Amino acid sequence: MNQIRKIKRIGNVISILSKYGFDDIIARTSAQKYLPKGFVRSKRGEEIFKLSVYKRVRLVLEELGPTYVKLGQMFSNREDILPPEMIAELAELQDNVPPEELDIDQKIADELLINPTDHFEYINPTPIASASISQVYVARLINGEKVVIKVKRSTIDEIIKSDIMIMKDLAKILEKNYDAARKMSLTQLINSFENNMYRELSLTNELHNIEKFRKNFKERPEVYVPKTFKELSNNNILTMEFIDGFKVNNKDKILEIGMQPKDVAQTGIVLFMKMVLEDGFFHADPHPGNVFIMNDQKFCFIDFGSMGQIMKGDMELLEEIIENFLLQDAKKIIRLTKRLAIDYHIEDEKTLERDIYDIFHMLEHTALNEINVADIVAKIKSIMANNHVLMPEFIYLLLRGISIIEGIGKQLDPELNVMESIRPYANELALKKYGPKKIAQKSLKHLKILAANLQNLPDDLTVLLEKIKDDKLKVNFEVEGLEDMRKTLQNASNRLTYAIIIAALSIGSSILMMAKIPPLFFGNSFLGLVGFLISGILGIVIIYSIWKKDK
Known part of the structure; x- marks a missing residue:
């Protein structure tokens, strides 16, 4: 990164922090040297202090630009480490920004090394959508197919890279000076954010996500996955099929095409559970703007830049946690959580166990149709925060996804019983776990381990005997x-x-x-x-x- 550009950006960050009254953060660093003399008082009115600190944080993030807005949106899912007032402000962060002035035909020619007129009959020069990372154009191919072209902003890679470097420096400063920053493992959170941002920046990665999603749902006729055009895509451009549909929460349109809102809600839950428990690959942001219903009554997900992925080992642990949640075995849940967690500092396991039993008690003494999954998710996040448990990123994406899906479902069907909808998947999970096929697989795995150990036994014994012969192994003790x-x-x-x-x-x-x-x-x-x-x-x-x- 260019050092002059970095210094200029640091000065910009500091001036915005100062503008909104966060002088204490600046005062704890040597960063004031980047500010013009007398800037703090001359550029800020005292009216700013009439706003809550949470609102000022949101205004800072919005003024700092797309990287910081994305960071704020990530933290808006973390009720476990931030107060409700902060979460409410972060939820208002908007990713909509004015479109970049761009000659789309020239951009395609430069990026794909093609003549656009050889492939496109028409490209609308005005974007239909514009966000912090990319903007979207509508076009028509030579063969008549209607497509959308997602184009990454020209300088976004450089902006995000420089901003993340500054974020890392700022995280270290905050952890050094504030207990709250240390407790939330701010540096680790920024590292996780960095990985997610670089994945989201790659439109090639998004194309691969779409193809993987298509493969996972090839046996599900109720789901349609947009077609992609690899020959018209690269890391900065993604060309895919235009989807003609409406948002999943539009009840009037749902009824108009002959579907029932409650059936749509039920199907949405089933599809999300399939993504999580069967595929280990789920949409990380299933809000209504990313889930459409088509006129032929099929579901269609869009925007595959951010996906939750669960590794095989983590999936097995997650399945065991769900199983023991149903069995109400708090001790086993704690042991499994420790194995799944990235880091934890549990000071009192008895208190943690009681907190988990509070959830069991809530479920036992609440009618199924009155259970609010969002409340359970909030309770789980609170327990993790109180016990300083840092989980893999997919856990937070999963908890957020469940809350979003329930919210959409309740809009479509106020009587929706999410727990009852999930139950068949839980039962199927138990059958798979203890079915003959699974038992046979585990038995075969253990036999392979045993066979490998027996195969290595002669060599191990030879080494042991050689050590004994060479007087390198001596064990002399006697206990009556x-x-x-x-x-x-x-x-x-x-x-x-x-x-x-x-x-x-x-x-x-x-x-x-x-x-x-x-x-x-x-x-x-x-x-x-x-x-x-x-x-x-x-x-x-x-x-x-x-x-x-x-x-």
Whole structure:
């Protein structure tokens, strides 16, 4: 980054902070040298202090430009670390900015190295939408297809890169001087914001997101995914099909095309749960402006720049948390949360456990149709904040998405029961987790691990013996009275081994019986019957040996 440009931008940031009365932040740094002498008092009226500090923060972000507006929008989802008054102000941040003056034909020619007239019959030179990162044009291809062309602003990469560098410096200063900044792990939040922004800046990444989304929904006829044109796209330009539809919360239009609003609400919840629990790849901003209903009654999502992604390991942990939430096992939820969290500083686990049981109590003593998912989400975020739990970014996107989906659903159907709508997915999750296929997969995984360990055993023993021969391994100790303990542990170990073998035989036999693997005996798998017989005999032997030992 050009140092002169950076210094100029720092001066701009400081002057805006000063303008809105945040002199204390400036005073804690050496940054005042970038301000003209006497600037603070001469450029600011005392009227500014009649505004709340939260409103002044919002005004600062809006005046600083697109990067800071995006940062504010990210923090608007973080009720766990910011007060409600701040959240309310950040929710008012607008991403709409005047369009950049641009010769769209020349831009396409320069970026794609093509003659636009060879591919486009017509391009409307006036953008139909303009945001901080890009602006959108309507066009028609030579073959008559109507498309939209999303064009990234010419200097946005440089602006965002420089702003993020300054944000990182500012985060370090704030963490050094303010406890609140340290507690919210501000530097980590800025790093997460940086990753999200760079993904959103790449229109190639958005194109890949669309194609992945299309693949995930290829078996769902109620969803339409816009067609993309790779040959007319790159990192700065994205050409895709024009979608003729209306916002998902338009009840009049929904009724006009023969759909029922309550059915639309129900389908929206089902689709979002599929994205999360089946695909691990979900729309991070499913507000009405990004979800359309088409005239053929299909759902269509747009704007795939920001997507939530869940890794396989995190998905397994998330499934276990949901399962134990349904089982109301707070201790297990805490253990799983620690494994999923990026960082945590839980001072009192008993208090945390009681907080989780408060949610269980709320669910048990509230009628299903009166449960507000947004309240549950707010409670979860509050618990995470009070216990200094920092979760992966997808968790916050997921909680926000659930709240948005519920809000849209309640607009369409005030009687919507979100918990009841989610229940079938929870049941399906349990069936998958404990079904024969899943058990077989886990058994195979454990057998592979065991086989690998056995395969390495000769080499490990060789190394051990060599160390013993070379006098590099010496263990000299003697403790009296351990023989009885050794025998007890040996017996317990033997019984545990038999129990594991019996369990494996029972599971394997169950799978064989359910799959009806031949040869069959009276319609049942003969091998499965034999497995049950052997496991039964071994079980009787173990029970008899325990009974005999205890007599």
